[in-house]
Amino acid sequence: MNKTLIALTLAAASTLAANAQAESATWTQKILTPETALKAAEAAKAECVKRGWQVAVAVTDPSGLP
Template identity: 55%
Template sequence: MRHTLIALTLALPLAAQAQTKAPASSFEIKALTPETALVAAQAALASCRAQGFQVGVAVVDRSGLTQVFLRDRFAGAHTVDVATNKAWTAASFRTSTLELANESQPGKPMSGIRSTPRMLAVGGGVVIEAGGSIYGGIGVSGAPGGEADDACARAGIKAIIDKLEF
């Protein structure tokens, strides 16, 4: 009996130690393929074009790096930077730029983020998210107003969401 107690006393700390997991030294992320990013951009462009809007569309990965950019033939030169920065902002802040436009108005607690380089607080940038994973962002520029840009960006996400949720 005494030997059993000694053995249990020695074994308990080892058992507790075995159940404690060490923190992970790496992690996995999900990313869009260039083909999927292109489908999203094409769908956003088609949605805006169907409404008579000439736009630029950017898709960025979760780090904000551009994967795809499409510019309709009559979209303004500014749409290249604006769409890309909207997509970057959505991916970086993990929220739509339409929401950020509201939350970062002068006098609001988040107003200071408007001074962040590349940050654009105007509608048209949307996070690409599915199944609890953030894949990146999509940005649209050139439609008449942020709400119209936002709707086209969401059409782009709608075109690929089924592929991401598996």
């Protein structure tokens, strides 16, 4: 009985460890639609104009590319 319990415990532990490694290798990323990005840029520009600031507004992807 003890050998069976130990074997089942080890099998369960190794399965959980394998799943934990697989989960850490993936991620999700939310992406703005072009329409939402444009609205954000326009809102930022409007706020800067309202405060009298001269700025350039750009929306980039996570890599910094427009």
